[in-house]
Amino acid sequence: MSVPKFPGLLEEEEEEQGSYGTAESMDPELYRATTEGDILEFIQAMEQGPLDRQYGSSATCLQLGPQKNTVLHIATSSGRYEIVKLLCKDLPFFVAEKNAKGDTPLHIAARGGDSLLVSLLINSDFREEILEERNEEGNTALHEALHHRHEKVARILIDKNRNISYSVNKDGKSVVYLAAEGGYVGLVKILMENPAGNCSIEGRLRNKSPVHAAILGRNLDVLKILWEKDQSSFQLRFDEERRSALHCAASIGYLEGVNFLLSKCSGTTYEMDKHGLFPIHIASNKGHANIIQEMLHHCPDSRDLLTSRGQNIFHVAAKSGKAKAVSCMLKMPELAKLINERDDEGNTPLHIATINGHPRIVSTLTWDGRVNLELENNNRLTALDIAEEYMETMASFQKRLTWMALRVVGAPRAPHAKLSKTISSRVEEHSQKENYKDKVNVVLMVATLVTTVTFAAAFSIPGGYNNSDPNQGIATMLAKAKFQEFVICDTIAMYCSIIAVVILIWAQLGDVSTMHAALKLALPLLGIALAMMSIAFMAGVYLIVSKLSWLRNVVLLMGSNFVVTLAAIFVPLCFLGSSNYHIFRHVSYYPFLLMLYAFGGYTDGDDDMDE
Known part of the structure; x- marks a missing residue:
C-alpha cells in the first residue's frame, strides 16, 4: 500500500471539503409551474413522487428551494392566487412552514400588501397561532403589514383575532408603535383597546413608546388617541437616551406636537436626558426658535434651565452654530438676562461661538449693544483673546472670519493679555517664526x-x-x-x-x-x-x-x-480691525459682511428652522 507524500494534507483537504454544504433545490418543472401560475402543470408536478407518510401527500411537494421556500412561499411571492387557493384547501400544513428567514407565506403576503392572498391564507384550515409566528427579525405578519404601510392588510389581520398577544420585534417596536408611526388612527384605537398582549406599562418601559412614533410621524390625531387611552405612556423615556416625548418633538421641530404635550403634561419640560439636556436645549441645539418661544409661553421659568455644564439656551445655540435661532432669541425681551451669562467654565455665549468658530453668530452677538465684549472666562480670556490664540497658528478660514468679526467691532483684549502673550511667545517663538x-x-x-x-x-x-x-x-x-x-x-x-x-x-x-x-x-x-x-x-x-x-x-x-x-x-x-476709530470700523464692516455671507454660510452649519 502506497503512503501519501504529505499525509496531513489529504486530511486537511477532506476536512475543508466537509465544511462546505450543498444548497437544496426544487424540481425545475414544479418551480416553473409555480412561478408562472400554470395550474395544470403544477398539479401534474405535485402528483409525481412517492407518498410522504408524515403529511399523507406526495413527497415532491415537500421540496424546498435554496432559501428553504416551499411551493406556497413561491406561489405567494409570485401572486399566483389559484395555486395558493389550491394549496390552502388541500395542503393547509404549508401555511405554517417557514423559510430560511423565518417567514411563513403569511409574512410574505402581508409584506407585499396583497389583501386577497392574506385572506386566502388566514381563512384556510390552520391554527390561529400562525398570526403570532415571528420571523428572524421578530416580526409577525401584522408587524410586516404595518411596517410596509399596508393598512388594509393590517386591519384584516387584526379583525381575525382582536385578542391576540401583540409582541415586539427585535428593534423593540410593537404593532401599536408601527400603527402610530403610520398615522393609522383607527388601528391605534383598536390596538389600544386590546385587553391582551404587550400593552402594559411594564412592557412599554422596555420598548419604544408609541407616543414617540406618533411624534416622529407628526400625527396629532394619533397623539390624542394615545392620550385618551393611556396618559401614563406620555411620561416614558425614549430608548437609551432617556428622552421624553417632549424631547423628541422639540428635536424635530414639531410645533403642534410640542403645543399638545405642553398643554397635557408640561412637567416633562423639566426632565433631563442622559446628555444633560432639557427639551428647551434640544430645540436650541436644532435651531427651532419657534419651539423655544412656545415652551417659554407655557413654562416661562424654563429659560432658567441649564445643561449639565451650566449652559443656557444661548450657549447651546452658539455651540451648534444656529445663527438664525440666536438672532430670534435676541429679539425676545424675556431672554435678555441670559445674553451675558457664564457657564461652568466662565464662558459667555460669545466665548462659546468664538471657541467653535461660528462667525455669523459672533457678528450677530457683537453688534448687539447688550453683549458685554469685555467679559473674561475662568482662564481670564476675552472672546478676542481666544480668537487671537487661534490666529497664532495656521487658522482655518472659518476661524479667521471669527477673528475678523470681533476686530471689526473693536472687541477688547483682557488687561493681562499682553503679559501672557509675551510669556507664551518665549515658549513658542521658534514655531511661530517658522509659521511666519x-x-x-x-x-x-x-x-x-x-x-x-x-x-x-x-x-x-x-x-x-x-x-x-x-x-x-x-x-x-x-x-x-x-x-x-x-x-x-x-x-x-x-x-x-x-x-x-x-x-x-x-x-x-x-x-x-x-x-x-x-x-x-x-x-x-x-x-x-x-x-x-x-x-x-x-x-x-x-x-x-x-x-x-x-x-x-x-x-x-x-x-x-x-x-x-x-x-x-x-x-x-x-x-x-487695523484702526481703533469707530467710523473706520463701521466702514470696514461692510466688506466683512460681504465676506461673511459669501463664505460664512458654508462654515456655520445653520439648519433651516420651522417658522
Missing part, C-alpha cells in the same frame, strides 16, 4: 510673480508700436483714454509689488514681530497691485475689441464686477 516664514514666502512668491507679469505687459502693449517716422517706437494707441489707463494701472501694480518684495526680503532678516509688521504692510500693497493688474488687463482687452460695441461692454462689465469682488475679498484680509 511660510507666510512671508507665499506672499513673496505672489509679489514676485506680479512684478514679472506687469514688467512683461509694459513692453507688450495693446496695439503695438509705430514703425515709421516721426513717431517710430511710440505706442499706436497713445491718445486713447483706455490705453493711458492701462499704462497707469500697470505701472502702479509693478511698483507696489516691487515694494512688497523688498519689504518681505527685509522681513526674512528679522524676528517674529518684524515679520508680522512686514506682512501687515506688504499685504495691502499686494492687494493694490493685484487690483491694478486686473484693471490694466480689462483696459487692454477693451482696446483690442473696441470695434465691437457689445463685446467691449461685456468686457467692461465683467472686469468691473471682478475688481469689486477682488476688493471685497482682499480688503478684510488686510485692513479689518
Whole structure:
C-alpha cells in the first residue's frame, strides 16, 4: 500500500471539503409551474413522487428551494392566487412552514400588501397561532403589514383575532408603535383597546413608546388617541437616551406636537436626558426658535434651565452654530438676562461661538449693544483673546472670519493679555517664526510673480508700436483714454509689488514681530497691485475689441464686477480691525459682511428652522 507524500494534507483537504454544504433545490418543472401560475402543470408536478407518510401527500411537494421556500412561499411571492387557493384547501400544513428567514407565506403576503392572498391564507384550515409566528427579525405578519404601510392588510389581520398577544420585534417596536408611526388612527384605537398582549406599562418601559412614533410621524390625531387611552405612556423615556416625548418633538421641530404635550403634561419640560439636556436645549441645539418661544409661553421659568455644564439656551445655540435661532432669541425681551451669562467654565455665549468658530453668530452677538465684549472666562480670556490664540497658528478660514468679526467691532483684549502673550511667545517663538516664514514666502512668491507679469505687459502693449517716422517706437494707441489707463494701472501694480518684495526680503532678516509688521504692510500693497493688474488687463482687452460695441461692454462689465469682488475679498484680509476709530470700523464692516455671507454660510452649519 502506497503512503501519501504529505499525509496531513489529504486530511486537511477532506476536512475543508466537509465544511462546505450543498444548497437544496426544487424540481425545475414544479418551480416553473409555480412561478408562472400554470395550474395544470403544477398539479401534474405535485402528483409525481412517492407518498410522504408524515403529511399523507406526495413527497415532491415537500421540496424546498435554496432559501428553504416551499411551493406556497413561491406561489405567494409570485401572486399566483389559484395555486395558493389550491394549496390552502388541500395542503393547509404549508401555511405554517417557514423559510430560511423565518417567514411563513403569511409574512410574505402581508409584506407585499396583497389583501386577497392574506385572506386566502388566514381563512384556510390552520391554527390561529400562525398570526403570532415571528420571523428572524421578530416580526409577525401584522408587524410586516404595518411596517410596509399596508393598512388594509393590517386591519384584516387584526379583525381575525382582536385578542391576540401583540409582541415586539427585535428593534423593540410593537404593532401599536408601527400603527402610530403610520398615522393609522383607527388601528391605534383598536390596538389600544386590546385587553391582551404587550400593552402594559411594564412592557412599554422596555420598548419604544408609541407616543414617540406618533411624534416622529407628526400625527396629532394619533397623539390624542394615545392620550385618551393611556396618559401614563406620555411620561416614558425614549430608548437609551432617556428622552421624553417632549424631547423628541422639540428635536424635530414639531410645533403642534410640542403645543399638545405642553398643554397635557408640561412637567416633562423639566426632565433631563442622559446628555444633560432639557427639551428647551434640544430645540436650541436644532435651531427651532419657534419651539423655544412656545415652551417659554407655557413654562416661562424654563429659560432658567441649564445643561449639565451650566449652559443656557444661548450657549447651546452658539455651540451648534444656529445663527438664525440666536438672532430670534435676541429679539425676545424675556431672554435678555441670559445674553451675558457664564457657564461652568466662565464662558459667555460669545466665548462659546468664538471657541467653535461660528462667525455669523459672533457678528450677530457683537453688534448687539447688550453683549458685554469685555467679559473674561475662568482662564481670564476675552472672546478676542481666544480668537487671537487661534490666529497664532495656521487658522482655518472659518476661524479667521471669527477673528475678523470681533476686530471689526473693536472687541477688547483682557488687561493681562499682553503679559501672557509675551510669556507664551518665549515658549513658542521658534514655531511661530517658522509659521511666519511660510507666510512671508507665499506672499513673496505672489509679489514676485506680479512684478514679472506687469514688467512683461509694459513692453507688450495693446496695439503695438509705430514703425515709421516721426513717431517710430511710440505706442499706436497713445491718445486713447483706455490705453493711458492701462499704462497707469500697470505701472502702479509693478511698483507696489516691487515694494512688497523688498519689504518681505527685509522681513526674512528679522524676528517674529518684524515679520508680522512686514506682512501687515506688504499685504495691502499686494492687494493694490493685484487690483491694478486686473484693471490694466480689462483696459487692454477693451482696446483690442473696441470695434465691437457689445463685446467691449461685456468686457467692461465683467472686469468691473471682478475688481469689486477682488476688493471685497482682499480688503478684510488686510485692513479689518487695523484702526481703533469707530467710523473706520463701521466702514470696514461692510466688506466683512460681504465676506461673511459669501463664505460664512458654508462654515456655520445653520439648519433651516420651522417658522
